[in-house]
Amino acid sequence: MASGLPPAMDRPHFIGIGGAGMSGIAKILAQRGARVAGSDAKDSATAEALRALGATVHLGHAAGHLADDTTAVVISSAIRPDNPELARAAELGVPVVHRSDALAALMDGTRPIAVAGTHGKTTTTSMLAVSLAALGRDPSYAIGGDLDIPGSNALHGTGEIFVAEADESDRSFHKYAPEVAVVLNVELDHHANYASLEEIHESFETFAARIVPGGTLVISADHEGARELTRRLAAKGLPGVTVRTYGEAADADVHVTSIVPQGLRSEVTVHIDGAELTFDVSVPGRHYALNAVAALTAAVALGVPAEEMAPAIAAYTGVKRRLQLKGEAAGVQVIDSYAHHPSEMTADLEAIRGAVAAEARLLVLFQPHLFSRTQELGKEMGQALGLADASVVLDIYPAREDPIPGVTSTLIIDAARAAGAEVTALADRSAAASVLAGMARPGDLVLTMGAGDVTELGPEILDHLSK
Incomplete structure (x- = not known):
């Protein structure tokens, strides 16, 4: 197969280099010999893995992060037009490449x-x-x-x-x-x-x-x-x-x-x-x-x-965030799910139901992802939570979106309760781990669910359970 670098990608700069899609392209380019650089809002294990490959990863976004000899700036659809590094690329006349174009170029040959x-x-x-x-x-x-x-x-x-x-x-x-x-x-x-x-x-x-x-x-x-x-x-x-x-x-x-x-x-x-x-x-x-x-x-x-x-x-034994077992403490298993669309939620909840003992209770900590998705599918999300024995619903994780007036987790909670589900609203994310640990009994299974930072709460729940 072709292993050379795509045109103009020998010194790329990635805005949001720690993202799932962006980091993968950056990794492949680094492995092909490119001098990779980029920035991300916060440090992460993914950023550290890229540094281990020789990439330069800046924290935060600033025009000065962009090197004068950068050959291309790679962005995703989540990057806003007012990003300072994007503005600097325009000043320098550096080509801006969408991540999909970069990936398509890597697939050539x-x-x-x-x-x-x-x-x-x-x-x-x-x-x-x-x-x-x-x-x-x-x-x-x-x-x-x-x-x-x-x-x-x-x-x-x-x-x-x-x-x-x-x-x-x-x-x-x-x-x-x-x-x-x-x-x-x-x-x-x-x-x-x-x-x-x-x-x-x-x-x-x-x-x-x-x-x-x-x-x-x-x-x-x-x-x-x-x-x-x-x-x-x-x-x-x-x-x-x-x-x-x-x-x-x-x-x-x-x-x-x-x-x-x-x-x-x-x-x-x-x-x-x-x-x-x-x-x-x-x-x-x-x-x-x-x-x-x-x-x-x-x-x-x-x-x-x-x-x-x-x-x-x-x-294949699974991928992170796809029904990934995070651990067990006090007789309670904690599993993480990336599901954020009603069909995904239903499928994962049914899968867990079919894999555990009939007497095991399924407790869900759900974090809705995106205001637009909640606006359109909140009712269906609530209905899906009816497959759990009890659920705690956090505030919406906004990701790249601005709030939409009137769109909150209440849309999901009301639909779930209308379907007869036991659901608790929790605006204080910092209290979620202790709340779930307090609900769980030996033999139960706790599922953290959503595409946002709810994934970080699994280890915290295990920590509370172990005390």
Whole structure:
């Protein structure tokens, strides 16, 4: 595969270098020999991992962080126009590159697999990366979350395959030209950028049209949004592209005939290309099992034998923040979940329910993510929390958004209570760990849930429980 640096990327500066997507690209460039620099709002283990690779990471944002010999400034859609480093780039005439363009350039000369979908992308991309590595294929990969240690979200491999998480939130996945594209599901989300489900479908159609001739679209046969996309693409035509569906639906090309829960894992049986294969998935839940089948189907589309790929999938044991066990204290397990969309919340809560003893209570500490998402999906989030025995809901984590008048966690709490759920509002985040620890009894399971900084509270809960 090509290992040289993309044009003008030998001395890049990343604004927000500690972010999940940005840090991965920075890591691959550093491993390819670029002199990487960047800035982030606060220090982190990810920033330290980049420093270990020789990158310069500044804390805070200031015009002076930008070196005079910088060849490109890399940004994400979260960077505001008034960022001082962005203004300095304009003064110096330094090209500004969106992270998706940088990632697309890194994929040149490889055989890319781009994994898309409203949810499940990180897990499926991780399964592909870990499984292909276990087979000795040494893929390059860029994932939206760490596999285990900080900085493990990306790698410059020596193999020909490049596995990338393809983000639909800002339409940046339109920049990629994959040999294999995976679409896990299609749902309305990212309300700041999409006004309707129709716009979401149009965006995924554009993504599918980017598949190179001779390539393959791997798409769910179970999810209605994905089936609708398949119908639309069939009507318009995808010249030179093979479409392979997967799932439990009877008409799926790769047909899942059984998913058998076995504690915190599953045994999956599929019919693929005339053969029956049974393999283990080392994480709980039907949705993770189906993600594994999507990974299997994608790898086979690139020529990896199914009978080799299926057992290799067992090498995947989870990714940070995707039902990650943080520890156990006083007989209480604490697990962390990145779920922030109602479908993800429901899937993770059902997975945990199916993996623990019937008498175990499930307690959830939920932090809503984004005002726009809460405004549109707050009711559904509240209904999802009905799957827990009791929940504590924090204030909305704003991320890149400004507040929207009238949009608060109350939208979720009211919906949850209307559905008969036991829910407590908690505005004081600093008190959350002690509150959850006080609620828990031996045998219970506590789930921290959300895409914001709620993930930091798991160790604090364990600390309170151990006292």
